[in-house]
Amino acid sequence: MSTMALASLFSPGRLGAVLAKEFVQMRRDRITFAMMLVVPIVQLLLFGYAINNDPKGLPAAVLALGQDRYTRSVVAALEVSGYYRFAKRPESAAEAQSLMARGAISFLVTIPSDFGMRVERGDEPRILVEADATDPAASSNAVGALQTIASRALTRALGTEELKREQSESALSFVIHRRYNPEGITQYNIVPGLLGVILQMTMVMMTAMALTREIERGTMENLLAMPATPGEIMLGKVLPYLAVGSIQVAVVLSAAKLLFGVPFLGSLGLLLTSVTIFVLALVLLGYTISTMARTQLQAMQLTFFFFLPSLLLSGFMFPYAGMPLWAQWLGEIFPLTHFLRVVRAIMLKGADLGDIGLEVFYLSIFVPLYAGIALLRFRSTLD
Template sequence: MNAALSAGRLGAILAKEFVQMRRDRITFAMMLVVPIVQLLLFGFAINNDPKGLPAAILALGQDRYTRAVVSALEVSGYYRFERRPESAAEAESLMARGAISFLVTIPSDFGTRVERADAPRILVEADATDPAASSGAVASLQTVANRALLRAQGLQAATKEQDEGSLSFVVHRRYNPEGITQYNIVPGLLGVILQMTMVMMTAMALTREIERGTMENLLAMPATASEIMLGKVLPYLAVGCVQVAVVLSAAKLLFGVPFLGGLALLLGSVLIFVLALVLLGYTISTVARTQLQAMQLTFFFFLPSLLLSGFMFPFAGMPGWAQSLGELFPLTHFLRVIRAIMLKGAGLDDVGREVFYLAVFVPAYAGLALMRFRSTLD
C-alpha cells in the first residue's frame, strides 16, 4: 500500500464527495438557504423596541387638550390608534382578544382640569403579557404627552420640573402587573417544546422505514394511505399529550403561572395544535428520503417559526412582511391562544378566531401528506 499522499487519489475522493453533495439536493440547499434566512430575519425582522403598537382611545371628552395628547402619542411612533371603542366593556373585549396592546382613557373633565392646573390625569392600560413589547412605549408616555399639552396651552419653554408636573399618567399593566418574565415565557415554551419534538419525531416516521428496508412490507399490506398516516401519527399524538401534562404541571407548580381560563378550552386548543404538528412532521417525511434530510427540513421549518412567532421577539415590532410570514406558522396562533387563556382568562369568543386558524392547518397538512405519499419506492 502506498502511504505517500497521492494527488490523483485525493482528487478522485474529492470529486466523489462533490458528486454526492450534488445528488443530495436538500443538504446542499440547507447549506446555502439557512445562513441567508438567518441573516434576513435577524437583520430586518427582529426589533426589540417595537413601534406602531395597536392601541385604542377611550376619550370621554373632545376638547383641544385631548386631541393634542392623542396626536402627540401617534407622532411618537409607538402608538397606532386604530380603534375607538364606544364603552369600557368593548375596550375590555379588545384587550382580552389581543386586538390592542394599549388602552388610553381620557376623562371627560380632562380639559377643565388642565385649564385649572388641577393635576390632570390619563389612564393607560397596557397588555403586559409580553413585558418587553410594552416597556418602550410606556417609558415614552410622560415626555411626549407633556410636550403636547404645553403646545396646546401656548406656553413657552418650561423647566424640567414644570414639564413633569403638568400632567400625570396612571399606568396599569394588565394581566402581569409585576412584569414577571416566566408568565410570558413558560406558556410559550409549551408550544416550542411540542413543535420541536412532535415535528421531528413524526418527520422520521416514513424515512426510518425506508432506511431499515421495512417500507416494502408496509406497502405490501392491504392498508390505504390514510390508514398508514393515522397509524404513524396517532402514537406521537399520545406522546404529545404526556408532554402537555408535564409542562403544564411544571408551569403551575414550579413557576406559579396563573391558570385563569377554562381547562377544557385550553386542552382542546393544545390537542388541535399537536395534531397539526404531527401531520406536518408526517408531510416532511413524505418529502425526505433519509432521516438526516428529515432532520434538516425540520430545522429549516423550526428556525423561522421560532423567530417570527412572537416567542423570542415582540411580534408587533416586526415589519409587515415578517408579520404576514409569521401568520403562516401554527406556533404564532398557538402562542396567542395559550397566553390569552392562561394569563387573561379568555374564552372561546376571545380566541375563537385563532383556534379556527389552528384548525385550518390540520386538513391542510393532512391533504398535503396524502398527496405526497408514494405507494412505491421508485
C-alpha cells in the same frame, strides 16, 4: 525516501478522485446543499430586518370621553412618537376591554371628559393607560416614553405663557395599569410559550423521522404490501405521537403551575382542546416532511428549516407587534404563532372561546391542510 514510497503515502490523483466523488454526492443530495445556502440567508434576513427589541407601531385604542384640543394634542403626540398606532376607536369601556382580551390591542388610553378643564385649571390632569403586560418586553419602552411624549404635547397645546407656568406647577401624570401581569414577571410570558415550542420541536421531528426510518431500514416495503390505504398508514403513524404529546403537555403545565406559579385563569377544557388541535397539526406536518425526505438526516434538516423561522416570527422570542408588516404576514403561516396567542390568552387572561375563537379556527385549518399535502405526496410504491 523513494518516489514510490512517497506515492504510497500521498497521491494527488487519489485525493482528486475522492474530492470528485464528494462533490458529486453533494450535488445529488440537493436538500443538504440547499440548506447550506438557504439557512444563512434566512438567518440574515430575519435577524437583520424582522427582529426588533424596541417595537414601534404597537396597536392601541383611545377612549376619549372629551373632544377638547388638549385631548387631541396628546393623542396626536402619542401616535407621532411611533410607539402607538391608534387603529381602534371603541365607543365604550366594555368594547375596549373586549379588544384587549382578544389581543387586538396592546394599549388602551382612556382620557377623562374633564381632562381639558383640569389642564386649564392646573388641577393635576391624569390619563389612564392600560397595557397588555403578558409580554413585558413589548410594552416596557412604550410605557417608559409616555410621560415625555404627552407632557411636551400638552405644553405646546397651552396657549399663553401664564398657562404654561400654571401647568409646570401641576404636570400631567399617567396612571399605568399593567393588565394580566402587573409585576412584569417574564416567566408568565415564557413558560406558556414553551409549551408550544417544546411540542413543535419534538412532535415534528419525531414524526418526520418515523417514515424515513422505515425507508432506510427497508421495512417500508412491508407496509406497502399490507392492504392498508395511505390514510390508514398515516393515522397509524401519527396517532401514537398524540399520546406522547399529551405526556409532554401534562409535564409542562404541571411545571408551570408548581415551579413557576404561572396563573391559570381560563378553561382547562378549552386549553386541552386547543393543544390537541395544535399537536395533531404538528404530527401531520412531520408526516408531510417525511414524504419529502429520503433519509433521517434530510428529515432533520427540513425540520430545522421550518423550526427556525417559526420560532423567530411567532412572537415567542421577540415581540410580534414590533416586527415589520411583511414579517407579521409571514409569521401567520406558522401554527406556533396562533397557538401562542391562544395559550397565553387562556392562561393569563382567562379568555373564552368568544375571545380566541378566530385563532382556534386558524389553528384548525392547518390540520386538513397538512393532511391533504401528506396524502398527495404519499408514495404508494418505492422509487
